[in-house]
Amino acid sequence: MIRCLAVDDELLSLELLEDNIRRIPFLQLVGRCFNAYEALEIMRREPVDLIFLDIQMGGITGTQFLQSISTMPARPLVIFVTAYKNYALEGFDLDVLDYLVKPVAFERFLKAVNKAADYLTPAPVNSAPEYFFVNVEYNLVRIEVNAINFVEGLKDYIKIYLQGSDKAVITRLPMKSIAEKLPANRFVRIHKSYIISVDKITSIRKNRIYIHQHIIPISDSYRDDLFRIIDPQKLI
Structure with a gap:
């Protein structure tokens, strides 16, 4: 099970993200947050494997938040989910796993999540998923x-x-x-x-x-x- 966190300052975007997460059997939503401060508070209390992160948020932006946790041990994987295409290069410079542009089709969301699953639970050498x-x-x-x-x-x-x-x-x-x-x-x-x-x-x-x-x-x-x-x- 992949423990994930949804972070977005828009209620509708957060609800759509939460709905997509709940449709995938191997994802467990441990919290949804309207800003980076709430996300940090949850991360202090319990482990998080994957963060779905908006970029343009009030207070601390998604990129600033990602920079702030870049040195933490076992930093969670991050998938940017944003309405802006022009942050893609900066996102990959910050070592994000994937970059999704709103509105996100479920097929594209699933592809990003499968990438996270492959990264977090790599198959043994010369093996393949059952x-x-x-x-x-x-x-x-x-x-x-x-x-x-x-x-x-x-x-x-x-x-x-x-x-x-x-x-x-x-x-x-x-x-x-x-x-x-x-x-x-x-x-x-x-x-x-x-x-x-x-x-x-x-x-x-x-x-x-x-x-x-x-x-x-x-x-x-x-x-x-x-x-x-x-x-x-x-x-x-």
Whole structure:
């Protein structure tokens, strides 16, 4: 569980931020603050892993607050959430994890939060997550990596086909992002629009892969990648 703090001097922005936080199962909101002073008070009382921080606030600005805590041991990660684009460079100079510009789409918010989760709970070497969450029609759907048969890319969306399900999970996500979540020793891209689980292959015939009732094309440019990942001892 990631313990987080929301800091913004506008009530509506704070409520929207709080709503997004509560929709994500691995985030725990430990406090919401209208200014940096309130944030510091909470941080003195209990541990905080992640701060969602506005920049233009009365009294101490977000950047001033961040500078003031820069030397503290185990400083929380910080994601700026602001209406102003022109502070991006300064934010990254202050080592913020991400920079979100209001109004923030939930998909973009989720991407930033997943980055924080990866940073705070890094996977062991040569390992990969057993599951991850994707946004589907304003709900977070848990995807078990072992259940994935293959992934199909459709412009800005992907379809995740799961074992034991006739209906694919559709989410707004680039192929690159999903590829980064999948273990490279078990999943391979065989076409610009397809990533498949090698464990789920039923058969291979010429330029096609069969996974149960699905027929998936193999591009010439990805053919070598496919046969590099298949265990030679399985080819008789």
